[in-house]
Amino acid sequence: MDHTLELPPEKRMTGVRKVKIALIAASIAALYIWTFAGISIDLGRVFSEQTLNNVTRVIPQLFQPDLAMAGNASLLMLQTLAMAFAGTLAASILAVPFGFLAAKNMMASKAANLLSKWSLDGIRAFPEIMLALIFVSAVGPSPFAGVLAIAIGSIGMLGKLYAEVIESIDMHIIESLEANGAGRLQILVYGVIPQVVPEFLSYAIYRYEIDVRSSTILGLVGAGGIGVLIQISTMNRNWDEVGMALLMIILVVTAIDYLSSFIRKRIV
Amino acid sequence: MTDSHVLQADNAPGLRAGNMKWKLTGLFTMIAILYAASFLYTGSSLADLWNGLPTIAAMFAQLFPPNWGYAGEAWLYLSETFHMAIIATTAAAVVCIPVSLMASSNIMQEQRVLYHLTKQVMNILRTIPDLLLAVIFVGIFGIGAFSGILALVIFSLGILAKLLAETVEAIDPEPLDAVRASGGSTLQVIWYAVIPQILPQYTSFSLYVFEINVRASLVLGFVGAGGIGQLLQRSISFMDYDRTMMIILIIFLAVVLIEYISGKIREAVL
Amino acid sequence: MIEFNNVSLTYPNGHQGLNDVNIQINDGEFVVIVGLSGAGKSTFIRSINRMVTPTEGELKVDEENILPLQGKKLRSLRTKVGMIFQHYNLVKRSTVMKNVIAGRLGHTGTVRSLLQLFDKEDRALAYTNLKRVNIAEKVHARADQLSGGQQQRVSIARVLTQEPRVVLADEPVASLDPPTSHQVMQYLKRINKEDKITTIVNLHFIDMAMEYADRIIGMRGGEVVFDGPVSEVSEKTFEDIYGRKIKEEDKVGGDEHD
Secondary structure, three states, X not given: OOOOOOOOOOOOOOHHHHHHHHHHHHHHHHHHHHHHHHOOOOHHHHXXXXXXXXXXXXXXXXXXXXXXXXXXXXXXXHHHHHHHHHHHHHHHHHHXXXXXXXXXXXXXXXXXXHHHHHHHHHHHOOOHHHHHHHHHHHHOOOHHHHHHHHHHHHHHHHHHHHHHHHHOOOHHHHHHHHHOOOOHHHHHHHHHXXXXXXXXXXXXXHHHHHHHHHHOOHHHHOOOOHHHHHHHHHHOOOHHHHHHHXXXXXXXXXXXXXXXXXXXXXXX | OHHHHOOOOOOOOOOOOHHHHHHHHHHHHHHXXXXXXXXXXXXXXXXXXXXXXXXXHHHHHHHOOXXXXXXXXXXXXXXHHHHHHHHHHHHHHHHHHHHHHHOOOOOOOOOHHHHHHHHHHHHHHHHOOHHHHHHHHHHHHOOOHHHHHHHHHHHHHHHHHHHHHHHHHOOOXXXXXXXXXXXXXXXXXHHHHHHHHHHHHHHHHHHHXXXXXXXXXXXXXXXXXXXXXXXXXXXXXXXXXXXXXXXXXXXXXXHHHHHHHHHHHHHHHO | OEEEEEEEEEOOOOOEEEEEEEEEEOOOOEEEEEOOOOOOHHHHHHHHOOOOOOOEEEEEEOOEEOOOOOHHHHHHHHHHEEEEXXXXXOOOOOEHHHHHHHHHHHXXXXXXXXXXXXXXXXXXXXXXXXXXXXXXXHOOOEHHHOOHHHHHHHHHHHHHHOOOOEEEEOOOOOOOOHHHHXXXXXXXHHHHHHHOOEEEEEOOOHHHHHHHOOEEEEEEOOEEEEEEEHHHXXXXXXXXXXXXXXXXXXXXXXXXXX
């Protein structure tokens, strides 16, 4: 080859870009320094002989579920499913007004719009188990506290998703109904509802999936379901019982996910 | 032809097809029965709610005013929560790269067994609630942030690997051919043709998982796995409701702030 | 030299990609493969760098049978035999430079390439090759900011950076308009002459094949049905290869120049 080799010119960067990159790098570095300086982990204790003993005792037991507990565990799992169902259903209905209030194309008042949007965001900020902890101290340790936590917690997400569905409907249909002289309620029933129901239903079922997952652990703070078994068994260090609960959760959650996506595919 | 316009009210069709009506009725009956059953089964009733209302109201009244002086201690525990979420997200983001490649059918064309195995293990991992993982790790490693971090890593790995594997499966396969055709090894194909294509989504998913981890780490303290959760539980069980309110406020602010910042960054990278 | 001895390829679904192909391609030749789509052109080309693997026969590149090659040896064959694709196959989100330097991957250790530690010579080679195809000013641009013709030139620079002895081009101009196609073909012809790189190109435009080829190989149904210097080729030859009358659309491209 008779071509003389030549190095490429350096990449030219504007000053602003350089500063920007330096700033980003510095803030990431600062974040990690803050993290590793602040975290207190006693590695000596984490990797102690006791841990080793625990590993050899806990893990084998987890993988040998106590089959004698299967009946008890199924009953509690059923309770979990019931808690999630009652909670999701209540939320899926209560979220409807929130959804309409939060949808831009349904509300003339911007204030009402923002207010409901914010309260939905506010609810979503809190994990359901935190709500459960609060409700347990309010109504006592019972599955009912769990249902309340699930119901309130689910309104946040469902309300937001409903609002998005409502905002994406075909407004031409509404216009043509208006042109026919339909009243507001008639427009709602004949123009809006038919367009949103399948998606609402699909989201509610999806939320049920999530709620089944989260209600499995509500029992850890006393709010009923299979979590109660986990709490008691861990306290007594009966890891084979925890293993049974774990197995039950994996099986049921997988089944519910499968069922739910099967149903949702048929709806939409 | 002439009488075709005569109105025949007797056999005018309903608004819904006949069997649709039955289907809907069946569906609603089923939902109603399930609802009744679950209410009975969970022992919850509206009467309970009614009877409980005064207690709930009394509790809520005690939540105000928040104990502002408690903010300092609450912040201390909250920062531990952040540290846990940051470390866990970083670890999961690193580990998820090989794992998600192993769970992508287009990368694992020849190693089908490994692909199915990885995918199934990830599927199972995703069904285990974060708090249950925390309970187990606390049982093994003792009370503290380390157990919480481990729980978060495993929990977020399942989510991250699934999201990333879906992205990898959707990439343009042609550049991979090009690198392969110029003599690149499997690692080089991944580094030069796969990674550049998934980088924006990778950043976005990692931030999304960070949001999830912040939220999850708030409650890990309930089972002794570190962070602000233990403070919240303590204040509630001692009925220090003014402190509880302060903690709730600070959690709320933190979550909203984190989601806002993370959302902005994700918009910028995608 | 590339030598096909009784090479056949049957795909797992039973489709016969190549059927008893016997042919020799000498160093420095510019060969164009023509035939209808599905005639086996692509399979023929992709056998030479083992992107597909023939199921029977013997395929020699520089006296070595390449069919049993695996792992490191296969990769070293591929560094010797470069390839250009119909859809350019650049990583759209990466810069032009990173795409071109990828041509050095086969020559660079895995660890060093993962750390992106390429020799100064490698980077200079990449840049010089970009200059040869007149696209050096885009060196730091992202590949998705380039037009189709520009992307194909970048992919030529990538293949040059690999310093191959053979270049395979699988329908390199099928996604380009006629003027841009001629430009790309001229670059291919120039590197064939200047660097003595054996060049094998799949084309489906007759006029373009006639204009650039030294030698034409015609394929139909996985078999070689014509092989000869371009001077022996007439319209009748193409009708024999295609097994039908030549249509106007087979000739697109004409003799336009840039």
